[in-house]
Amino acid sequence: MSNNFPIHVExxxxxYSVHQKExxxxxxxxxxxxxxxTDVKAVDDVSFTIxxxxxxxxxxxxxxxxTTTLKVLSGLLYPTRGVARVLGFTxxxxxxxxxxxxxxxxxxxxxxxxxxxxxxxxxVNAAIYEIPDDQFKKTMRELTExxxxxxxxxxxxxxxxxxxxxxxxxxxxxxxxxxxxxxDEPTIGLDVTMQTKxxxxxxxxxxxxxxxxxxxxxxxxxxxxxxxxVIVIDHGKLLYDGDLRALAEKIAPHKLIRVExxxxxxxxxxxxxxxxxxxxxxxxxxxxxxxxxxxxxxxMLAQLPIADVTIEExxxxxxxxxxxxxxxxxxxxxxxxxxxxx
Amino acid sequence: MLRKYSALLRRAMGLMLEYRASIVIWMLxxxxxxxxxxxxxxxxxxxxxxxxSQNDFVSYYLLMTLVRQLTNVWxxxxxxxxxxxxxxxxxxxxxxxxxxxxxxxxxxxxxxxLWILVPLALVAWLIFPTIHYDVTxxxxxxxxxxxxxxxxxRFLSQYCFGILAFWISQAITLNEIWFAGMLMLGGVVAPLDxxxxxxxxxxxxxxxxxxxxxxxxIVSGRLTPTDLLVGSIAMIFxxxxxxxxxxxxxxxxxxxxxxxxx
Numbered sequence: 001m002s003n004n005f006p007i008h009v010e011x012x013x014x015x016y017s018v019h020q021k022e023x024x025x026x027x028x029x030x031x032x033x034x035x036x037x038t039d040v041k042a043v044d045d046v047s048f049t050i051x052x053x054x055x056x057x058x059x060x061x062x063x064x065x066x067t068t069t070l071k072v073l074s075g076l077l078y079p080t081r082g083v084a085r086v087l088g089f090t091x092x093x094x095x096x097x098x099x100x101x102x103x104x105x106x107x108x109x110x111x112x113x114x115x116x117x118x119x120x121x122x123x124v125n126a127a128i129y130e131i132p133d134d135q136f137k138k139t140m141r142e143l144t145e146x147x148x149x150x151x152x153x154x155x156x157x158x159x160x161x162x163x164x165x166x167x168x169x170x171x172x173x174x175x176x177x178x179x180x181x182x183x184d185e186p187t188i189g190l191d192v193t194m195q196t197k198x199x200x201x202x203x204x205x206x207x208x209x210x211x212x213x214x215x216x217x218x219x220x221x222x223x224x225x226x227x228x229x230v231i232v233i234d235h236g237k238l239l240y241d242g243d244l245r246a247l248a249e250k251i252a253p254h255k256l257i258r259v260e261x262x263x264x265x266x267x268x269x270x271x272x273x274x275x276x277x278x279x280x281x282x283x284x285x286x287x288x289x290x291x292x293x294x295x296x297x298x299x300m301l302a303q304l305p306i307a308d309v310t311i312e313e314x315x316x317x318x319x320x321x322x323x324x325x326x327x328x329x330x331x332x333x334x335x336x337x338x339x340x341x342x
Numbered sequence: 343m344l345r346k347y348s349a350l351l352r353r354a355m356g357l358m359l360e361y362r363a364s365i366v367i368w369m370l371x372x373x374x375x376x377x378x379x380x381x382x383x384x385x386x387x388x389x390x391x392x393x394x395s396q397n398d399f400v401s402y403y404l405l406m407t408l409v410r411q412l413t414n415v416w417x418x419x420x421x422x423x424x425x426x427x428x429x430x431x432x433x434x435x436x437x438x439x440x441x442x443x444x445x446x447x448x449x450x451x452x453x454x455x456l457w458i459l460v461p462l463a464l465v466a467w468l469i470f471p472t473i474h475y476d477v478t479x480x481x482x483x484x485x486x487x488x489x490x491x492x493x494x495x496r497f498l499s500q501y502c503f504g505i506l507a508f509w510i511s512q513a514i515t516l517n518e519i520w521f522a523g524m525l526m527l528g529g530v531v532a533p534l535d536x537x538x539x540x541x542x543x544x545x546x547x548x549x550x551x552x553x554x555x556x557x558x559x560i561v562s563g564r565l566t567p568t569d570l571l572v573g574s575i576a577m578i579f580x581x582x583x584x585x586x587x588x589x590x591x592x593x594x595x596x597x598x599x600x601x602x603x604x
Contacts (some may be wrong), residue, residue, distance in 0.1 A: 016600060071431070074435060075434070075435075076431050076434055076435070076599065077599065077600065078596075078597045078599075092597075094434065096437035096438070097437075099435060099436065099437035100437045103435070104431075104435055106431070109428070109429065109431060109432060110432070111432045111435075113353060113356075113357065115357060115360045115361075116353065116356050116357065116360070120352075120353050120356055121353070123349055123352070123353075124349045124350060124352075124353050125436075126349070127345050127346045127348070127349030127350070128346050128349070128350075128436050128437060128438045129436075129437060130345075130346075130437075
């Protein structure tokens with residue numbers, strides 16, 4: 001039964017009607033007299049289900065439809081067509097019982113009152129989410145510990161650093177212990193240390209409460225650290241849904257062999273083993289067709305003075321870039337225009 | 343709901359205190375009735391105008407100033423901005439209708455204003471000891487009811503204009519026209535008694551009267567019991583009308599929301 005999944009999306013479409021306007025005064029006048037509307041297909045026939053406790057990474061370039069999907073799932077937007085169900089609710093009805101069980105964290109929007117201490121927002125949220133006092137105190141203690149909030153709570157929000165603010169935002173968004181989390185770029189603009197902390201926190205929260213999480217991020221490290229499963233969308237269409245590692249295998253036909261030689265090579269040519277990515281001094285990196293990896297590695301070991309060898313998947317960033325390149329090529333072949341939509 | 347409101351009010355009061363200086367400045371923008379008082383005061387030097395003596399004008403406009411201060415609303419500026427910039431998303435995620443968050447911040451503002459207005463009203467009374475109002479238990483009760491209704495009408499009508507921002511980008515301009523109507527036909531430019539009969543007959547039933555003038559009229563002693571009754575019915579009608587209009591517009595607008603900017 002599909003209803004057993006906390007998140008269930010079927011043939012979801014969200015089109016925006018956007019009126020086009022040429023620049024300049026003439027353009028303004030023209031659009032005043034006759035407006036030209038075009039449909040932008042932000043989400044176009046997307047289906048997936050997500051099981052309880054899963055952390056799923058949402059990947060796609062800017063304007064792919066990630067954020068739109070999250071907004072539909074959290075009830076901010078009415079879908080144009082299709083079905084979206086979250087915890088058995090239809091999000092767009094925005095029932096209080098639904099909103100009390102979910103959260104949407106937007107890296108670029110904040111709910112904390114700028115001129116008041118974060119604690120003030122927490123108290124307001126405790127009231128409007130109807131969190132019982134003892135549960136509020138307990139959750140507050142846990143969040144303070146996990147996110148190291150103690151020194152931040154009584155400072156005016158505007159005096160916090162970006163990273164400190166994001167930690168408080170997360171706390172405000174999770175105070176009611178939501179079962180379903182939509183995290184839209186939660187680490188945007190943060191330094192590497194802070195990114196790692198936020199990541200660890202998301203992981204802890206998932207383990208502690210068994211929450212279901214969808215995460216979008218431009219930082220692949222967020223995705224590789226947290227998500228086994230990824231959903232890749234581009235131009236509103238679903239390109240891939242499945243295991244992150246399987247995606248690499250499916251998309252990248254090569255593996256990367258890194259070798260270190262015990263002595264400089266004298267005249268042996270590396271080209272005959274595979275595509276040389278780099279070679280200097282006693283190090284080299286080669287791309288080997290996936291199927292031939294073990295044969296080639298064995299041959300190299302036998303024929304070359306090798307001190308060390310590692311076989312790796314190509315970097316996931318490259319894999320993802322490849323997915324989008326292939327999609328763009330497929331679109332071009334179908335003769336579709338490649339318009340940029342934010 | 344009580345717990346929610348007390349938390350929302352607490353936060354709103356905290357913000358008010360942060361911005362206390364700007365609120366005092368904002369209050370100064372609501373003194374147009376005093377300007378009109380000066381005008382009518384000097385015009386009435388030669389004798390009463392349409393039954394209004396100089397002292398009547400003072401009584402009328404001082405109370406009008408108070409009513410205007412206590413019923414002022416600015417919700418459209420926030421609502422319009424939040425709709426067009428997508429900031430409304432934050433409020434929509436909360437399991438409470440956003441209107442309550444706006445109401446709470448307006449109530450906090452009123453509490454803050456009372457602090458300043460009560461001493462000022464006492465000073466005004468010392469300066470003009472001759473001002474007089476028709477104060478009986480009935481008129482006083484009606485006055486406070488009408489004062490609350492005036493605020494509700496001003497708030498809801500402005501809220502409805504704000505909701506139009508879901509569709510258009512010039513919602514604030516439309517509201518300005520509405521606001522001008524209130525100054526003209528709500529008893530600020532002149533007491534409604536001073537208008538020609540044909541205008542007054544219509545103005546008596548328009549919503550503008552109940553947004554400012556009606557509470558002042560109630561304690562002016564110029565309304566007959568029939569006037570009071572008919573006025574109260576019209577007032578209740580307009581409140582109900584805007585409640586229904588608000589609900590309808592909101593349920594339509596929210597479908598239109600595109601949550602841009604996030």
